[in-house]
Amino acid sequence: MPAPETTPLPRIDLSEVRRRLELREDLLSPHATRSVGSRGRKRPENPSEIRSEFQRDRDRVIHTNSFRRLKHKSQVFVAPQGDHFTTRLTHVVEVAQVGRTIARALNLNEDLVEAASLAHDLGHTPFGHIGEGVLNEMLDAGFHHSRHSVRIVETLEKEGRGLNLTEEVIEAIRHHSKPEGEFLNQAAVSHMTLEAQIVRISDALAYLAHDISDALRSGVLSDRDLPPEAVRQLGERHSQRVNSLVTDVVAASWDCTGEIEPADGRPWVRMSPGLGALTTALRDFMFERFYHPISRSIEGRKAAEIVRILLEHFQNNPEKLPRWLRDLSGSDQQAAADHVCGMTDNYALTIAERIRPGISEGVFQGRI
Numbered sequence: 511m512p513a514p515e516t517t518p519l520p521r522i523d524l525s526e527v528r529r530r531l532e533l534r535e536d537l538l539s540p541h542a543t544r545s546v547g548s549r550g551r552k553r554p555e556n557p558s559e560i561r562s563e564f565q566r567d568r569d570r571v572i573h574t575n576s577f578r579r580l581k582h583k584s585q586v587f588v589a590p591q592g593d594h595f596t597t598r599l600t601h602v603v604e605v606a607q608v609g610r611t612i613a614r615a616l617n618l619n620e621d622l623v624e625a626a627s628l629a630h631d632l633g634h635t636p637f638g639h640i641g642e643g644v645l646n647e648m649l650d651a652g653f654h655h656s657r658h659s660v661r662i663v664e665t666l667e668k669e670g671r672g673l674n675l676t677e678e679v680i681e682a683i684r685h686h687s688k689p690e691g692e693f694l695n696q697a698a699v700s701h702m703t704l705e706a707q708i709v710r711i712s713d714a715l716a717y718l719a720h721d722i723s724d725a726l727r728s729g730v731l732s733d734r735d736l737p738p739e740a741v742r743q744l745g746e747r748h749s750q751r752v753n754s755l756v757t758d759v760v761a762a763s764w765d766c767t768g769e770i771e772p773a774d775g776r777p778w779v780r781m782s783p784g785l786g787a788l789t790t791a792l793r794d795f796m797f798e799r800f801y802h803p804i805s806r807s808i809e810g811r812k813a814a815e816i817v818r819i820l821l822e823h824f825q826n827n828p829e830k831l832p833r834w835l836r837d838l839s840g841s842d843q844q845a846a847a848d849h850v851c852g853m854t855d856n857y858a859l860t861i862a863e864r865i866r867p868g869i870s871e872g873v874f875q876g877r878i
Contacts, residue, residue, distance in 0.1 A: 528562075537617075541618070541766055543704070548676050549678065551674045565625075570673045571625060571629040577599075580598040580599035581598075581854075583855060584637050584640075584855050585724070586801065587804065588813045596721065601720065602628050602631050606624045609708050609709055611756055612759055616764070617766075622682065625675070626683050626706065630686045632663065632683075635653075635850065639655075640817070645851070650843065656686055657684070659684075663675050681702070683709075686710045688710065690794075692790050694780060696780070707778060730803070736795075740792045817858065819862055820862055828845060
């Protein structure tokens with residue numbers, strides 16, 4: 511059989527792709543962060559012919575083991591069995607979606623927002639903030655998932671090589687977390703790029719919207735429990751809530767586009783005073799009626815006990831940890847913490863049952 515005739519490919523100068531990408535960035539807001547002016551990476555690398563630096567960071571995050579494990583890490587519910595409950599993976603995807611919408615509307619750098627959004631929760635423990643609280647109590651240096659997310663991308667991924675991300679993406683990961691209570695103020699974000707500010711606020715808006723849906727789906731809350739003013743202003747459905755919140759951020763932050771003069775000295779990503787206050791009150795309501803009760807539930811307390819047992823076991827038996835992790839971490843406690851933090855909910859349950867059979871006492875029936 512004769513070989514099929516082939517048409518030679520035209521000679522292509524791929525540097526033209528990168529030139530077009532840089533020209534697109536020239537069209538961004540004067541306040542935007544450009545990959546061309548990036549502070550760079552700790553280990554210098556030759557640029558890609560067809561991707562910007564922030565695109566490369568996004569792709570590196572997506573292909574990590576840490577990112578894949580997010581599909582089996584808790585958002586709020588412990589090891590949720592229902593197919594439609596939010597997991598840590600669906601959460602970061604929703605944060606990226608909200609963030610890209612805001613960034614595009616304000617003419618800021620979508621690639622930077624997306625990369626940091628997808629990476630911001632890589633450092634979460636099994637069982638979400640429940641596990642985080644246990645490690646913060648037990649570790650000599652304390653623990654916070656945002657710091658551990660940075661540790662993962664800088665050090666732990668690729669068996670100690672890290673991802674060598676740009677400084678801008680790492681900074682956005684480092685500063686995404688917010689305190690309970692009022693968090694929408696200019697002083698809290700004055701040191702951050704506008705794109706990092708978008709990641710920070712998108713995180714809050716995304717989890718507020720999808721956690722309300724989860725609370726309603728689970729029966730922990732009913733429609734009648736939600737603050738009436740929040741329902742009136744944000745809407746009754748998930749899509750309405752997200753649209754109301756995101757639209758308000760875009761309108762209130764319009765000076766970030768560079769098309770109007772900043773009202774407060776420099777542009778920053780924010781909400782209008784009225785809807786911002788309502789959002790803070792709704793977030794406080796969710797902490798009081800949903801997040802804290804889940805942590806205090808039977809499953810929440812059992813999850814905390816499991817994380818405690820796992821950390822103690824591996825700290826006391828460091829020979830059961832990977833050699834590269836022990837060498838890298840510098841202490842048995844840190845190596846044990848790094849190992850436990852990487853576990854998914856189900857893997858943590860499985861290992862805990864091997865260490866102490868019956869630890870779950872039927873609470874996690876069908877999940878091990």
